[in-house]
Amino acid sequence: MLFQVGGQGTRPTFFEMAAAQQLPSSLRAALTYSLGVFALRRPFIHKILDYEDEFFALLMLVLETHSLRTTDASFAESLYGLRRRGVKIRLKKNNILTDSGDEIHHAGLQKRQKVLSVVFLVVLPYLKSKLQSIYNKEREATLQASLWGDVDERFDYTDYDAGGNISFGSRDHSNNEASASARWIKRLQKTVGACYPWLHAGNEGLSFAYQLLYLLDATGFYSLGLHVLGIHVCRATGQELMDTSSRISKIRSRERERLRGPPWLKALQGGLLSCAYAMLDYAQTGLIAAVFFFKMMEWWYQSAEERMSAPTVYPPPPPPPPPKVAKDGIPLPPDRTLCPLCLQKRTNPSVMAVSGYVFCYTCIFKYANQYKRCPITLMPASVEQIRRLFHDV
Structure with missing residues (x-):
């Protein structure tokens, strides 16, 4: 299951790289939402x-390790047909008197590069997520302390014995150990709270700088991690896709040949391997289909809830009838443009304002004043209660 976003040649477009980079976060959000449901x-x-x-780090560890082992690409990159x-970089010299030029050659990934790729794809995002959660807790604690004061200052943890007398040495050793670990954890949280914004x-x-340079075709590395590892992301050709499928089949056949034991144990192990291979083969299609399915269900139920919770719009009430002319009041003239007083x-x-009838300003002012x-x-x-009209009918 491959998605092509456009472009020609072996160099992926900026949009392909951006889509591949954003896929894990979208997948995590969809899985979290589905588990919450x-x-x-x-x-x-x-x-x-x-x-x-x-849980998500373990899932991505399995997927990224399998993808790098079989396709020389990350889970998201293999989905977009990237490798x-x-x-x-080799120095190319034509003559002694001419300037030397650089020539870039691409080769397959080494084992060290695959291991470090897993570290950059799984371990570092996991550590970043944990640091983000620690920073959020420290920020909430700082905000709460600024509003309500420190908890240690507002509560006294003095121990009392059975007779109501104060006891100072009942749990000194355990309290000292607990306080030492608590102080160490608090220092660590404060350090993370102070350093994490700068690290982030x-x-x-750096990510924005590399992406801008990649968009301007000034570098072949989309991120700092790829630059550190010395890895370019390229489009996979048809021959590479065929070689990948043959390499996967060879790896699986060798793993089946390594099975040892009685026939029933080999059959059981072979069945488990077949199930694991099927899950890994359809993991991409299944996870992406699950993302679309749950996003569609989220939109469907959200639309239904909005329709159910929408307030009922009633038509506006009719205007009240105009005030009636009093028996002892001044009668209305036949011409509506005439003042009833003059x-x-x-x-x-x-x-x-109380009745809605229109007069000359001087006439109604004198009458109402009197x-x-x-x-x-x-x-x-x-x-x-007299209101001036700027447009008379």
């Missing part, structure tokens, strides 16, 4: 989530 029905799965870093090649910033800065065309039209009511509905009103 299963944990709602099976609470014992929470034990796996408590050791999420160790790792060792870089050998330096790592991200029966002239309105000037500086203003509305009485009678404290609306002249048409006789509702109580004041001059503060």
Whole structure:
């Protein structure tokens, strides 16, 4: 199962390398989400989530080791049809008087490069994840101490005996050992909290620099780890894919020949090897399919929850009926553009807020100031409830 992102030649594009680098983090997020969903029905799965870093590191250790052993590529790189090649730079001299040029040759990975590749792909991300969790805990503890004070200062752990008297030497030895280990752990956490931001910033800065140089075609190394190991990532040709499949079959046949014991034991071992090979062969396709499946289910249930939790939108209520003209109030003129008080065309039209009827500003101001009511509905009103209209109907 291969995904091609484009480009020509043996050098992968920036987008292929970026996609291969982001695949493990996306896979981890999908697996964590799926385990969290299963944990709602099976609470014992929470034990796996408590050791999420160790579980994912062990899974990636198996996948990366098998992929580097069989395809000379990481798990994500093999999915995109990429291979790792060792870089050998040789000096090429045409003549004594001419300048010497460099020629780059690619070779297969050595055993040392495969082992160090596993370290860079599995061990270092695991250590980074643990340092990130320690840093987050230390930051939360620092924030809590700044808000509520230190726990050791707010609580007194003085021991009391059965008679209520203070005992100072009951558990001195055990307390000293516990306090020594606690102080050492606290110092370690403070050291990580102080140094981790700088280490993280330096790592991200170097990663960005290498990616920018790779995008500008200024270097053949996509990351610092590949540069340290002296490895270029190249596209696999059709012949290399065929050679890889034949090499895998030879390795498996040799492993089957090494089986020793009675026939029933060989059959059992052969069946276990066949199951392990099948799981490793379909690990890429199965994991990627699981990612898409659980992401689709997440979108489906999220959309359903949004539809169920969305508030019901009711139509706006109809406006209240207009106030009626009082029996002793001033009648409305037949022409709507006339002022009910002066029966002239309105000037500086203003509305009485309590009733909604429009008058001349001077007319309604004098009337409201004198009678404290609306002249048409006789509702109580004041001059503060007069509103100026900038557009008259």
